[in-house]
Amino acid sequence: MLAVMSTIKLVVMSTVTLDIMSSAKDCGGNNVAQTIIVGKDRHSAFSTIQAAIDSVRSNNDQWVKIHIKAGFYIESVVIPINKPCIILEGEGTPKTIISHSDHQSINNHATLLSFPDNVLASGITFKNSYNVATTKYKSYDEGSKIEPANAARLFGDKYFFHNCSFVGYQDTLYDHSGRHVFKDCYIQGYSDFIYGNGRSYYTVNLPGFVTANGRESADDPSGFVFEGGSIVGNCKVNLGRAWKPYARVVFKNTYFSDIVTPQGWVAWSASGNESRTTYAEIDCKGPGANTAKRVPWMKKLSSSDLNNFSFASFINSDGWVDNLHTLS
Template sequence: MEIIQSALSISGDNLRQAQSFSDQILKASTGVSDHVTAANNCLEHLRNAEYRLRSTVEVLPRGGYKHARAWMSGGLAYQYDCWSALKYVNDTKLIHDTMSFLNNLISLTSNGLSLIRALDVFGDDVAKWAPVRTERDGFWESGGALGEGGELRVPDAVNAGPDWSEKKWVIWVKEGIIQSALSISGDNLRQAQSFSDQILKASTGVADHVTAANNCLEHLRNAEYRLRSTVEVLPRGGYKHARAWMSGGLAYQYDCWSALKYVNDTKLIHDTMSFLNNLISLTSNGLSLIRALDVFGDDVAKWAPVRTERDGFWESGGALGEGGELRVPVGLKADVTVCKSKNNNGGCDYGSVQDAVNAGPDWSEKKWVIWVKEGVYEETVRVGLEKRNVVVYGDGIGKTVITGNLNVGQPGLSTYNTATFGVVGDGFMASGLTIENTAGPDAHQAVAFRSDSDQSIIENCEFLGNQDTLYAHSLRQFYKSCIIQGNVDFIFGNSASIFQDCTILVRPRQLKPEKGENNAVTAHGRIDPAQSTGFVFQNCLINGTEEYMRLYYSKPKVHKNYLGRPWKEFSRTVFIDCNLEALITPQGWMPWTGDFALKTLYYGESGNTGKGSDLSARVTWSSQIPAEHVNVYSVGNFLQGDQWKLTSS
């Protein structure tokens, strides 16, 4: 029932958006009689459809399935009639786009109607919730004698299962429902790409609009790739991978919306953002279904709205140490080498890291190993989606240094674009590097390293910056024995990342740091409770640089440092067996603004030591992780590290 209600809710949201588009057509049709007639008819049809949908939502919980089917059948007909009315006056872009939107709405409503029919005809016998069959297919619904006028009774659930395995059949049916939801998301995703492309074409000469549109298109391409991967892996039972990839896809769609939010000064951008809101709802629905299938399997009675640790719900997992050892392989033979001066230093293949990345094969299953020799490389590096399994070795922290100074204060740059080193291709590995952004403490957002690489491993690297040093943007990432320095939200993003044996250091902030400040080490950005994302710190040191600690001890009351604050509504961060030094405030965690996210986030601690680990004065909205559930955050359970393909070639 809850799955059906969720589907109807999404249909309702889209129905109201369709009414808005139809109203725009009417306002634009003054003096054109056939357009006015079509728009008025369309609005009447959609009002009728909305009424029937509302009636359906009200009657379903009372078991009025037959009435619900009749009313939804009418609602579907009204939506089609709206589309049909516009078909004969389809000579403007607004009408064309509205008809495309209506096509998606009709698909959503059809899906909801099919689910209601299945509930009516088969009741709890979910094994029979298959695609609709009619009399022509030899399927007949049951009923009374021809002359009877009483209520037609739904037959009792039939216990006899199909000839093949009942379990396999049940999962296939559920995946069919999920695949249908993903198919609708995919159709809408392609439409969103078309809208974003229109924004780009209309933005010539307006730097911030061009940046937003380009970022939006990149996010949507990444979302499309992750959706396609999810569709492929689901039939093979790869539910954990599907959850990770759909979590990333949802984050990308939100980031497209967010990019446009800051340049929302045209009707096209406004309409695209409205469309993206609906797309995000569709994708969220699909992700919730995948999570339910993964967590509860055949127990459909438990396929309820998502509950998290904050609600007292814990997924199961192995011991904390389980999941395999994730390390960057030692002794791989370099495919190419990079020197600071290609012509004068050691006969290397390339003089820049970017050239070495570009030389690698696309979509490779084999590692492309780059050895970057000692030196300071002033460049911006991008490892694209197609550059899979890139491995970058340096000669050690402080020896091989990749540096940049891009920041949001420069024209046409967003936080996403400021990264000195940005990675999207899966399977990325790095070791022995310092990556820094030298924009300074007064430059606001200035990223040193940004990663969207699934199943990536970073070991023995150093990341230096101030605000937003490390952007662990999406998907599954593992950091081992790294040093990370910054001050404002300097580890942030919406990935599932584990930081193991790392040194996290606060550095001075502002041009006059002696005045004092409020620093947050982390700002996790989970936007949906079904996303399998969060930050996990295991056996890490949280301290300040020597320079900062001198400032801190000179006036401790004005230098306040917190473990994190909630960037988004379902922010999730935990510290396990870490050494929290004196600079961490007794409260431990910092609100973002007001009471935003304080009831939905999950901030947990377990087994920490040091002067900053005392829990007696912690904020009431943080938690102590129950000992029996600490294993939820293991490498194996949280990142599925035991399933990563760590080849030596």
């Protein structure tokens, strides 16, 4: 039984080093050069998403849209480093579902494993069914032992997910590196279900531990920012724990249900050096938003600090989001 369900309507943005950001292609503007259809019917070009990705030419520099018809696709989808500028377009999260069941080998076997820059997705559910109970599309057993099992593992720069769902139990979304935006998405999990070393901005709905940020030094640009949305579920959770000693997570204008613990945050690897972390809550609401019993080392941010965590400053300083192909 799933202990916690977390839902996030969010914008997630992640950034990596300036060298990587400056090298990212622009894919020739916001026009789509080619559309490939994936479906289970004979009128579609491919019956699997991976086959469609494999058909994209290496070192592609124009947007290629892969339209995925409604259906249940059991596969692990890998976008290799030499296939940038790909758009995955589904027909809605209840209709277009990509499901995979794997654990431990998360370096290679997430449901979605993406390496290149410039990847967009909309209207798709990415699910790692390991440990996730389901009554629909039950084609294999759920695992009994709790293990890390990624629904998505993201490496490249300039990713935008719109109206997508990420479903898992432990380590659902590995936001490894790069600038990533998740808008109006749903993320479900129990333990560390949003984690990694990306620099991310979330405007969302979301709860174990919600986050495990991997920021390793004071100069590391990574961090997670959540703006709006809500944290709901059926079991007590903490907002985050420090996977690495300089973890940075900010919630702004987020609704916290009563599942959020009074202390809110756990030091974990930052134990004894809690002042190095940046954990903050700004104008949050709901029964779980009372900060009277929060850990004493939670940060109080200045107005200049808050500006540094805005969408424009934290993610979109070079305007890349404004130049993307418009997702439906």
